[in-house]
Amino acid sequence: MSEEAIKLGGKKKSTFMDKVKELLPEGGNLNLCLTCGACSSGCPATGLEGMDPRKFLRMAALGMDEEITTSPWVWMCTMCQRCIYVCPMKIDIPQLVYNARAAWPREKRPKGILGSCDMALRNESGSAMGTSPDDFRFVVEDVLEEYREAQPEFAEMQAPIDKQGAEFFLNQNSREPVTEPDELVPLWKILHLAGIDWTYGSKGWGGENYCMFLADDDAWKHLATNTVQHADELGCKVYLNTE
Amino acid sequence: MNSQTKKVMVIGGGIAGMTAAWELARAGVEVALVEKAAFLGGYSIQYACKATDQCQQCGACGVEKMLANVIGEPRIRVYLAAEAAAVAGDGPFTVTLRASGNQPEAIDAACGKGYEKDPAACAAARGYSIHNAVFYKADGGFDPRRVAAPESVEVDAVVVATGFVPFNPDEKPTYRYRQVANVVTGLDLERAKRVYGDVRRPSDGALPKKMAFIQCVGSRDERLGHLWCSQACCPYALRSALATRFKHPELDITVFYMDIQNTTNSFDTFYEQCRQSMRFVRTIPVDMYETEDGGVRTRFMAEEDGLPVEEIFDLVVLSVGIMPGNDNPALAEMLGIGLGAEGFFARPDLLNTSATVRNGLFVAGTAGGPMTISGSMASAGQSAAAVLQYLGRA
Numbered sequence: 001m002s003e004e005a006i007k008l009g010g011k012k013k014s015t016f017m018d019k020v021k022e023l024l025p026e027g028g029n030l031n032l033c034l035t036c037g038a039c040s041s042g043c044p045a046t047g048l049e050g051m052d053p054r055k056f057l058r059m060a061a062l063g064m065d066e067e068i069t070t071s072p073w074v075w076m077c078t079m080c081q082r083c084i085y086v087c088p089m090k091i092d093i094p095q096l097v098y099n100a101r102a103a104w105p106r107e108k109r110p111k112g113i114l115g116s117c118d119m120a121l122r123n124e125s126g127s128a129m130g131t132s133p134d135d136f137r138f139v140v141e142d143v144l145e146e147y148r149e150a151q152p153e154f155a156e157m158q159a160p161i162d163k164q165g166a167e168f169f170l171n172q173n174s175r176e177p178v179t180e181p182d183e184l185v186p187l188w189k190i191l192h193l194a195g196i197d198w199t200y201g202s203k204g205w206g207g208e209n210y211c212m213f214l215a216d217d218d219a220w221k222h223l224a225t226n227t228v229q230h231a232d233e234l235g236c237k238v239y240l241n242t243e
Numbered sequence: 244m245n246s247q248t249k250k251v252m253v254i255g256g257g258i259a260g261m262t263a264a265w266e267l268a269r270a271g272v273e274v275a276l277v278e279k280a281a282f283l284g285g286y287s288i289q290y291a292c293k294a295t296d297q298c299q300q301c302g303a304c305g306v307e308k309m310l311a312n313v314i315g316e317p318r319i320r321v322y323l324a325a326e327a328a329a330v331a332g333d334g335p336f337t338v339t340l341r342a343s344g345n346q347p348e349a350i351d352a353a354c355g356k357g358y359e360k361d362p363a364a365c366a367a368a369r370g371y372s373i374h375n376a377v378f379y380k381a382d383g384g385f386d387p388r389r390v391a392a393p394e395s396v397e398v399d400a401v402v403v404a405t406g407f408v409p410f411n412p413d414e415k416p417t418y419r420y421r422q423v424a425n426v427v428t429g430l431d432l433e434r435a436k437r438v439y440g441d442v443r444r445p446s447d448g449a450l451p452k453k454m455a456f457i458q459c460v461g462s463r464d465e466r467l468g469h470l471w472c473s474q475a476c477c478p479y480a481l482r483s484a485l486a487t488r489f490k491h492p493e494l495d496i497t498v499f500y501m502d503i504q505n506t507t508n509s510f511d512t513f514y515e516q517c518r519q520s521m522r523f524v525r526t527i528p529v530d531m532y533e534t535e536d537g538g539v540r541t542r543f544m545a546e547e548d549g550l551p552v553e554e555i556f557d558l559v560v561l562s563v564g565i566m567p568g569n570d571n572p573a574l575a576e577m578l579g580i581g582l583g584a585e586g587f588f589a590r591p592d593l594l595n596t597s598a599t600v601r602n603g604l605f606v607a608g609t610a611g612g613p614m615t616i617s618g619s620m621a622s623a624g625q626s627a628a629a630v631l632q633y634l635g636r637a
Contacts (some may be wrong), residue, residue, distance in 0.1 A: 038526075038529050039544040041530070041542055043551075054526075054543055088467075089466070
């Protein structure tokens with residue numbers, strides 16, 4: 001009477017997307033996609049390298065791991081999170097992209113980001129420009145002195161480094177002290193006029209974290225720990241991340 | 244079955260409530276029809292006819308017809324601007340009504356007899372339909388001969404037909420509804436069609452040349468907790484688009500969608516007609532910017548080549564979905580019947596979807612979940628049948 005049941009082939013192969021799902025709360029909703037394409041309408045990287053967020057997620061869902069983990073498109077994503085913001089199903093596409101980056105051999109990742117991460121690991125500044133704590137201190141003090149003299153209304157302005165017990169710990173994109181030192185000043189002025197008690201740190205003052213964009217988790221953690229620990233050592237109550 | 248002496252309250256005077264009331268009255272039951280607004284018909288009476296050279300079966304005229312049936316039916320006592328405050332007993336029930344606080348829309352003197360002179364404009368001012376005119380005196384107040392004042396009513400059964408609310412697009416801020424004048428909802432479009440008899444841009448009253456519909460606004464949305472398909476938006480948007488295109492063949496219409504919900508049993512023919520006269524893009528745009536001349540600039544991904552495109556539309560229509568009524572939690576508690584996880588009234592018996600957990604209380608129409616006008620009428624018919632069966636037993 002009844003025919004023998006058809007047996008499907010062996011266990012489903014674990015795919016890249018399955019692994020990412022395990023890492024994320026609620027599996028990042030990665031299998032809730034209705035393919036509405038709102039992500040691709042909003043994404044600044046849509047159309048680059050023949051890729052867009054909807055296509056990327058569909059390819060991941062189809063188990064096209066090889067294509068997903070080698071597409072240079074993941075490095076064109078700015079991690080702006082626009083896709084998840086407009087997604088009606090709140091699908092964590094940015095984390096899928098991030099983990100696809102992490103699947104690349106470190107030495108093959110884009111040179112600019114890789115070099116900036118390596119620079120930040122060189123000394124305790126955490127600066128992608130490789131600037132040392134001494135150089136940072138020199139620039140800050142030099143610029144401060146110049147403005148206090150040139151603009152008498154800011155004669156009392158401070159730009160402290162390693163001030164114990166300051167309320168706010170402020171970090172700083174390291175391009176300014178190196179290439180545009182005058183750009184440091186507007187924020188100092190605002191903090192001064194607002195009567196804020198703040199400090200830079202000699203360690204971990206570099207605010208940008210290229211190791212995060214490189215998807216190098218260990219280095220990212222190292223940089224973040226370095227700066228937060230220093231803020232704790234100084235007894236600061238609030239960490240002000242300017243990046 | 245002898246139901247001559249039976250009395251039923253129907254809470255909600257939209258298409259489901261009116262249909263249930265009329266079906267019950269036709270079977271000899273006395274009906275108290277209670278409506279929170281100052282007119283009958285709910286949202287369904289605000290939708291315009293979508294015929295091309297032939298009827299598209301949208302159901303809008305069915306609502307008019309049902310409203311005419313209800314006002315001509317002596318067994319239906321109508322309470323307007325009224326709501327149920329308490330329901331006591333296990334059948335029979337004592338229902339206490341109170342004023343909802345709504346008043347008939349103000350109407351200028353020109354519309355004193357305006358339903359005859361200028362039915363469209365005056366209908367928009369009060370109750371959207373000439374049939375609602377019987378409820379008002381010339382001075383604008385309710386006519387006490389046609390509208391009963393809130394009171395305490397003894398009934399043998401209660402039908403909950405309190406309907407839905409349209410999705411509020413403010414909850415999806417990238418569409419910038421209310422900030423960009425020519426971004427409207429499907430309901431706004433329908434109301435405007437009832438007033439002007441045609442599609443108009445809000446900014447300058449001009450006929451649009453290039454128009455877009457965006458589907459699934461507020462439905463199928465995990466972020467907002469609205470996972471359901473609202474079922475009515477594909478039908479109303481496509482029929483409205485097709486009817487407008489028929490009237491203005493030069494009009495350029497784009498429909499942005501993720502997939503299309505079936506409308507009727509002749510859906511394949513209908514959909515083919517739509518695809519031939521409009522552009523369908525299977526991507527949902529998200530950002531709306533106002534151009535200097537009132538256009539709406541938006542960006543979306545073109546399907547063919549996967550590249551982003553920017554286009555300017557004269558009018559963007561958001562096909563908003565069907566949401567549970569704002570009063571549902573309070574009503575469910577007062578009535579002693581639960582809500583489902585999605586916020587519509589719970590219908591615990593899958594094979595008898597008008598039954599609630601409380602004997603003698605029934606649900607009809609979109610109070611129980613999303614449905615179209617014809618779906619609501621069918622649901623109300625089932626509820627009326629279930630009530631009659633219950634009354635036969637009671």
